[in-house]
Amino acid sequence: MVAVGRFAILLALAVSLYGVVAALVGVRTRREKAVRSAEDALRAVAICLTVASIVLFRALLTHDFSLEYVAQYSSRSLSVFYTISSFWAGQAGSLMLWAWVLALYAAAVAHQNRHKNRDLMPYVAATLSAVTLLFTFLLAFSQNPFASLSVIPADGQGLNPLLQNYGQFFHPITVYMGYVGFTIPFAFCIAALATGNLGDAWVKTVRKWTLWAWLFLGIGIVFGGRWAYVELGWGGYWAWDPVENASLMPWLVGTAYLHSVMIQEKKGMLKIWNVSLAVGAFVLALFGTFLTRSGIVSSVHAFAESNVGPYLIAAILLVVLVSGWLIVYRLPELRSEAVMESAFSREASFLLNNLLLVAITFAVFWGTMFPVIAQAVRGVEVSVGPPFFEAVVGPIGIALIALVGVCPLLAWRKATGRNFRRNFRTPFAAGVVALGVFLVIIKGHRGLVGFLALSAFVTTTILVEFYRGAKVRRRIRGEGWTKALGRLFVFSPRRYGGYLVHFGVILLVLGIAIHMGFKHETRATLKIGETARVGGYTLRLDSITTSETPAKFALVAKLTVLDAKTNKRIGLMRPEKAFYENQEQPTTEVGIRSTVVEDLYVIIESADPVRRIASFAFLVNPAVFWVWFGGVIMLGGGLIVAWPMRRPEKEVSDARETAAASSAR
Amino acid sequence: MLGRPQRHRVRASALGRTFALSLAGAAVWLLAGPVSPGLPAPLHGTPMAARGMGGMTHAVLHAPRASLDEITSRLMCTCGCSLTLAACEVSMACSIAPRMKAEAAAMIEDGLSTDEIFDAFVADYGERVRAAPTKSGFNLVAWVFPFLGLAVGVGFVVIALVKWRGREGDSAVADSVSVPVDSKYLAAIEDEVKRGM
Numbered sequence: 001m002v003a004v005g006r007f008a009i010l011l012a013l014a015v016s017l018y019g020v021v022a023a024l025v026g027v028r029t030r031r032e033k034a035v036r037s038a039e040d041a042l043r044a045v046a047i048c049l050t051v052a053s054i055v056l057f058r059a060l061l062t063h064d065f066s067l068e069y070v071a072q073y074s075s076r077s078l079s080v081f082y083t084i085s086s087f088w089a090g091q092a093g094s095l096m097l098w099a100w101v102l103a104l105y106a107a108a109v110a111h112q113n114r115h116k117n118r119d120l121m122p123y124v125a126a127t128l129s130a131v132t133l134l135f136t137f138l139l140a141f142s143q144n145p146f147a148s149l150s151v152i153p154a155d156g157q158g159l160n161p162l163l164q165n166y167g168q169f170f171h172p173i174t175v176y177m178g179y180v181g182f183t184i185p186f187a188f189c190i191a192a193l194a195t196g197n198l199g200d201a202w203v204k205t206v207r208k209w210t211l212w213a214w215l216f217l218g219i220g221i222v223f224g225g226r227w228a229y230v231e232l233g234w235g236g237y238w239a240w241d242p243v244e245n246a247s248l249m250p251w252l253v254g255t256a257y258l259h260s261v262m263i264q265e266k267k268g269m270l271k272i273w274n275v276s277l278a279v280g281a282f283v284l285a286l287f288g289t290f291l292t293r294s295g296i297v298s299s300v301h302a303f304a305e306s307n308v309g310p311y312l313i314a315a316i317l318l319v320v321l322v323s324g325w326l327i328v329y330r331l332p333e334l335r336s337e338a339v340m341e342s343a344f345s346r347e348a349s350f351l352l353n354n355l356l357l358v359a360i361t362f363a364v365f366w367g368t369m370f371p372v373i374a375q376a377v378r379g380v381e382v383s384v385g386p387p388f389f390e391a392v393v394g395p396i397g398i399a400l401i402a403l404v405g406v407c408p409l410l411a412w413r414k415a416t417g418r419n420f421r422r423n424f425r426t427p428f429a430a431g432v433v434a435l436g437v438f439l440v441i442i443k444g445h446r447g448l449v450g451f452l453a454l455s456a457f458v459t460t461t462i463l464v465e466f467y468r469g470a471k472v473r474r475r476i477r478g479e480g481w482t483k484a485l486g487r488l489f490v491f492s493p494r495r496y497g498g499y500l501v502h503f504g505v506i507l508l509v510l511g512i513a514i515h516m517g518f519k520h521e522t523r524a525t526l527k528i529g530e531t532a533r534v535g536g537y538t539l540r541l542d543s544i545t546t547s548e549t550p551a552k553f554a555l556v557a558k559l560t561v562l563d564a565k566t567n568k569r570i571g572l573m574r575p576e577k578a579f580y581e582n583q584e585q586p587t588t589e590v591g592i593r594s595t596v597v598e599d600l601y602v603i604i605e606s607a608d609p610v611r612r613i614a615s616f617a618f619l620v621n622p623a624v625f626w627v628w629f630g631g632v633i634m635l636g637g638g639l640i641v642a643w644p645m646r647r648p649e650k651e652v653s654d655a656r657e658t659a660a661a662s663s664a665r
Numbered sequence: 666m667l668g669r670p671q672r673h674r675v676r677a678s679a680l681g682r683t684f685a686l687s688l689a690g691a692a693v694w695l696l697a698g699p700v701s702p703g704l705p706a707p708l709h710g711t712p713m714a715a716r717g718m719g720g721m722t723h724a725v726l727h728a729p730r731a732s733l734d735e736i737t738s739r740l741m742c743t744c745g746c747s748l749t750l751a752a753c754e755v756s757m758a759c760s761i762a763p764r765m766k767a768e769a770a771a772m773i774e775d776g777l778s779t780d781e782i783f784d785a786f787v788a789d790y791g792e793r794v795r796a797a798p799t800k801s802g803f804n805l806v807a808w809v810f811p812f813l814g815l816a817v818g819v820g821f822v823v824i825a826l827v828k829w830r831g832r833e834g835d836s837a838v839a840d841s842v843s844v845p846v847d848s849k850y851l852a853a854i855e856d857e858v859k860r861g862m
Contacts, residue, residue, distance in 0.1 A: 239747075370806075388798065
């Protein structure tokens with residue numbers, strides 16, 4: 001079976017190469033047959049890599065330790081759930097996942113466009129085949145998951161305990177579905193540039209692909225944050241780690257693209273900008289892959305250093321050069337078809353929003369790479385951590401959030417001062433009220449108070465938009481408030497789903513800001529029966545027990561959580577310290593008691609069941625719930641926008657008019 | 666084209682304001698919830714003996730928290746985690762972070778200023794121990810470039826807007842979406858939709 005896997009990868013490599021050649025021959029000779037053959041090659045590569053993946057899954061599940069990869073990342077005692085997820089736990093397997101997802105996407109594109117975009121498809125097929133060629137090459141010659149061991153071990157080394165979390169199942173898959181998804185807009189963008197068909201066709205074709213890529217990457221980032229929060233050892237939900245930054249950058253550029261492409265669709269403007277963003281998102285996805293695997297920067301999330309770095313950096317340079325040349329070549333045709341009539345308009349605010357998103361991306365990129373630059377220039381190792389990113393990204397991010405509030409208040413084409421003032425009044429009043437209230441409630445933390453007021457302003461803007469939309473629907477269709485609000489998502493998903501995304505972002509950032517401002521910790525060593533006061537809680541150590549499974553030995557502390565005021569029992573927590581087979585360092589499973597107000601987070605530092613004593617770090621993390629809730633709202637909004645819906649033509653025009661009417665008021 | 670009755674508009678507008686303000690109030694209440702209980706509370710941990718940090722335990726517990734928090738959030742742990750001391754201590758099973766934190770606490774107890782403490786750590790561990798580059802020499806580039814990039818971007822946008830304004834008269838492309846909508850137009854939409862229903 002292993003030979004089948006190896007052969008499937010080599011065949012995928014050969015067929016990818018054939019796909020590139022066939023597509024280019026099709027372009028040169030204008031032979032449709034050659035182009036169709038290149039598209040068949042995309043399907044064939046998908047089949048090959050599916051076969052290879054099945055073989056690897058089978059090897060993992062049957063504990064075939066003759067394979068180095070299986071021996072390195074799984075063991076007999078590992079559960080089936082984690083054995084499956086060990087597919088992408090290492091360098092080779094994760095590259096395989098990249099290639100497999102890409103091949104499946106490429107086959108879907110070939111199927112989706114079998115009767116349309118025929119002028120673009122030769123270049124789309126060539127580009128997609130070229131990217132699969134890169135990854136199958138890496139699998140075949142650099143990181144082969146089917147490499148064998150000369151001596152077969154009786155058992156594998158097992159999966160790193162930090163990876164034994166449900167996050168390991170969902171986070172990599174969703175991140176890769178996002179990363180890889182940006183290949184499709186890139187391929188169509190290259191096709192549009194190469195053919196000179198720079199109209200709306202490619203933009204409309206890739207809109208959903210970009211949305212889904214953005215959505216999956218967003219889900220992956222939120223899943224990753226949650227995983228890093230509940231599992232000790234990853235640095236918390238966001239640590240501005242290079243690998244975390246690498247996932248954020250294409251997501252930010254994707255966000256910019258999704259906004260600016262609306263201007264192209266509506267007014268035929270910003271074409272140069274949009275092709276640059278489509279290329280940029282793909283380049284940054286490749287760059288993220290490079291950063292995670294090259295060992296160029298140190299990160300808790302990175303794979304072991306390997307030799308794939310030079311190949312990936314060469315690919316990135318090639319993509320930048322070819323795309324850059326094509327953009328310059330097509331500059332005259334990329335000229336805007338319309339003009340921006342006023343700097344005081346919604347179009348202009350979209351432009352500013354794009355600028356800020358790209359500025360944040362650049363700041364993140366620059367901060368991530370600065371240690372490498374400083375090392376090269378000065379020969380000195382420097383660190384760029386949270387204080388830098390918070391100081392640089394923070395102000396730009398606040399400007400961006402303010403713009404989220406201002407944007408809906410501006411009319412398309414040209415806003416008048418009177419119209420703006422009228423729209424501005426209610427959200428501004430809400431902001432002022434919030435400022436007053438929070439100034440009274442919160443002493444100090446002036447920055448946070450200002451941000452809370454800004455959030456109230458932006459939230460009110462969004463809520464007023466929903467109110468206006470529902471009001472118009474009520475008047476026009478006679479619907480009740482609930483139905484009218486619900487129908488806004490059905491008949492104007494792009495607009496109101498988008499507002500929901502904005503609302504989610506506000507909740508998420510608010511959660512982070514409040515958590516950063518008010519988190520506090522207490523450390524204590526307790527004997528059985530002793531208590532520690534932590535914020536509004538009293539924690540009593542009830543017992544220290546041991547538990548043993550084939551995979552691990554664990555020390556488990558049982559703590560009763562009492563309300564500090566009433567002394568009433570409100571919960572039970574069981575943090576543990578686990579010692580896994582084949583692992584030198586123990587791992588710590590935290591105890592978390594989560595409420596909408598705050599999380600009580602307990603880390604067991606050391607425990608001695610004989611002396612009946614244990615040391616703990618107790619953390620009170622306020623508002624963390626809102627980070628996850630905001631993430632869910634944001635992604636739910638994205639899902640509403642991305643979900644394919646067919647609506648009667650009349651309803652579409654009605655929705656458009658409803659939206660136009662509500663926005664203009 | 667019919668305008669809506671004045672009375673109706675006033676009522677709708679007042680309703681809108683009331684609705685929005687109620688929601689804002691609700692948001693204030695919602696947001697105020699997590700803040701109040703989360704306000705920094707005094708630490709009430711049971712006094713401990715066995716933290717495994719020897720004589721430093723006392724210093725850690727009683728050092729002025731604001732300074733210690735500031736220092737631990739601006740120093741990197743040297744265990745290889747690429748995290749600040751503050752983050753490493755609460756998110757990794759690390760033995761180095763508590764030791765470094767104890768060193769910082771001892772320096773605070775000795776009356777060293779923040780800068781002196783950073784200098785002492787840099788002397789011991791090198792420049793990489795700072796969680797952000799200094800704002801001097803070549804490191805200044807790290808701080809300036811993002812904002813320089815933003816300024817250049819703003820320049821491009823301004824130039825583009827000026828150019829577009831210059832071309833405004835030439836534009837022959839009709840705008841398919843942005844139609845000036847006023848109350849009269851809205852009334853017309855309503856009539857049209859009602860007729861179609």
